[in-house]
Amino acid sequence: MLQKFKEHINKKFPFLKEQKILIAISGGVDSVVLTHLLKKLNFDISLAHCNFNLREKESDLDENFVNNLSKKLDIDCFTTSFQTKEISKENKESTQITARNLRYELFQKLIEENSFDVVLTAHHSDDNLETFLINLTRGTGLEGFTGIPEINGNIVRPLLAFSREEIVNFATKNNIDWREDKSNASTKYTRNKIRHNVIPVLKEINPSLLETFSNTIKNLKESQQIIDDKIGDISREIISKKEGFLKFDVSKLQQLSNPKAYLYQLLKEYNFMEWNDVFQLLSAQTGKQLFSKTHVLLKDRDFLILSRIEEKNTATSYFIEKNISKITEPFLLSIKKVTEISEETKNNIFVNENALEFPLIIRKWENGDYFYPKGMQGKKKLSKYFKDEKMSLLEKNQTWLLCNNNNDIIWVIGKRQDRRFYVKNMPKIINISILNS
Known part of the structure; x- marks a missing residue:
């Protein structure tokens, strides 16, 4: 298997040779064999183990096993303990979902803190088949039948081309110890029911089931790619980004x-x-x-x-006191005195300081609001202005106003200035602009 694995890496994942790798290790045969294979091939590897405290003393024994393995192989190991049941109750989700989320959150944290390039998990072809059958029983679209991805962002699964049988045989022949999770023998969970009760029957019907399944997955991925290409074309015709x-x-x-x-x-x-x-x-x-x-x-x-959906902001108005140069809520806004008018845009306006009454107010628009649009004659209701500008309901709801202390509108922020606060030859000039960061 070592030679086959080496060839597989060279063909599918040659980039791993130059990268700093974190292996997700449970102590089970799959992740232990993956660790030994990569160690034998001299990859730059470290281990990450999660103790979910779901199996009492067994969970602690798994952690001890992984720590001892890391010492034996002389590689770094990061172990983290979670009170998974308590967290799952707080989040109102299953322990399995909670454990999965905690696991991947930890991986990303370790990547950021220790400059790892990728995380390797030990999913194999039997896992892929089980996932396929689970999705089949629950109902899914085509993407649910395309299998576990070999690469998903910075998560890489180099054992998907290998069966559980190959992995166990390698461990046995090379006298590699591993921890056996006793819960895997239980049919309490759907995956185990499929693993122990369904797949053996399918393999009896078709002894080459995994090979056949691999070809099926390949065909389905190719079909999904055709759909993705078509959706890309449709998106360009139908979707506009604002x-x-x-x-x-x-x-x-x-x-x-x-x-x-x-x-x-x-x-x-x-x-x-x-x-x-x-x-x-x-x-x-x-x-x-x-x-x-x-x-x-x-x-x-x-x-x-x-x-x-953004976090709800309960504040409906904000105040700008005199001599304040910048505000951060509800967005970044710069307020500064200048000596001359430069480039004017929707996001960068100039106003007559003598016309301002502090504190200025930033608020959402209301029915009945009106202003005197710069560059236009007369006054206009904001509702009519929005309609003329063909603004959507979402755009209208996201619109903020900068107002004088007497509630006169100075600026429909990011859209149009009120001409009452602008004259070409201002004695004192205030520049107000939206900041990007």
């Missing part, structure tokens, strides 16, 4: 052969679950919204508008 959100053209979506399927592909990464409701949003009235854990999808006339 600062902070995406706009989806409803009429173009409705012209597609299967709008619901395309919506799924376009929006699947944004954590929406109720796809019938997403589809019905195409024909909904303006103002209808759907929420995922991370995003909101808004119907606004001829568009669906997607934006990230």
Whole structure:
């Protein structure tokens, strides 16, 4: 197996030779064999072990085993203990989900703190088959049948081409010790039921099941790539990007052969679950919204508008006292005295200091607000200004105003200045600008 593994690395993961590697090790045969293989091939490796405290003394014995292995092989080891059950109760999620999240959060932390390039996990082809069958029983789209990715960001899985049988045989022939998780023999969990009750029957029907499955995964990945290419083309036609959100053209979506399927592909990464409701949003009235854990999808006339859900800010107004040069809430704003007017933009205005009454106020717009737009005659209601500018409901809701102490609007921030506060020959000039950072 060592030679086969070496050839596999040279073919699929040659970049690993020059990288600082962190191996996720449980003490089980898979991760222990991965450690021995990489050590024999002289890779720059360290170990990371999570003690989830889910199996009483057994969890501590696993940790001791990993620490002893690291000393024996003369490699660094990072061990971390979690009170997983307590954390899962606090987060109201299963212990399995909690353990997985804690594990990957730890990996990323260790990467940042110790300059590791990648994390290697010991998933193998049997794990891949089990995941495929779990997704099959629960229901999934095509991406759920394309298997565990060999590379996902800085997570690399170099053993996916090898079976559990190959791994165990290598350990046995080379007198490599490992820890056996007794819970793996239990059929309490879905994965174990499939591992012990389903896969043996499938292998009896087809002794070459893993090889056949590998070819199937390859074919499905190629099919998924065709879909991804098509979605990329469709995205360029349908989606326009604006600062902070995406706009989806409803009429173009409705012209597609299967709008619901395309919506799924376009929006699947944004954590929406109720796809019938997403589809019905195409024909909904303006103002209808759907929420995922991370995003909101808004119907606004001829568009669906997607934006990230930000932490709610309870403050509705902010005050700027005289001689303040910068504020950070609700965004970064610079206020400084200057001697002349330079380049004016939507994000950079100049006002007459003599016309200002402090403290200035930053607030959200309200019905009935009006201002005197610079470059235009007369006054205009903000609602009419927004309509003329063809601003979406989302854009309107995100609009802030800079006002004088008497509530006169100085600036529709980032959009249009009020002409009452601007004259070409100002005796005293204040420059107000939005800062990027």
